Amino acid sequence: MPVSGVSEPPVDLVRYVAGTTGLPPGIAARVVSDVLAYFGETVEQYVRRRHTELRRGQVRNAEIWARVAGELAARPVAAPVLSERQLRRIIYG
Incomplete structure (x- = not known):
């Protein structure tokens, strides 16, 4: 790709x-x-991909938002800090 x-x-x-x-x-x-x-990957692509992966693993959304926010902060080129609401909007519009 x-x-x-x-x-x-x-x-x-x-x-x-x-x-x-x-x-x-x-x-x-x-x-x-x-x-x-x-x-x-853009922040939006990353959030969508990780949300899908974690949901497939039966992880609840409350845990997903915390994990994804932490993962974004740890990436080599840090993404902007996103609130839970912003993360949800990426997934659900």
Whole structure:
């Protein structure tokens, strides 16, 4: 899955990952693309994805909101602080 507007991962990063892990270049490129896509998610995409994952795991919404808020705060590029209401609006409109 390409990252917004990026069709191929940076060659130097793929070379680095392949060299440090011993992965073949094709696999290293896929890993780099997957990681870039993961961190390229918008806040809304992340909230929707995690809500779906946690609901499938039978987690109640009250717990989901607390978990998702904590996860957002811990991401390498921190998302803005969102209230429970803002999180609910992302899911339910």
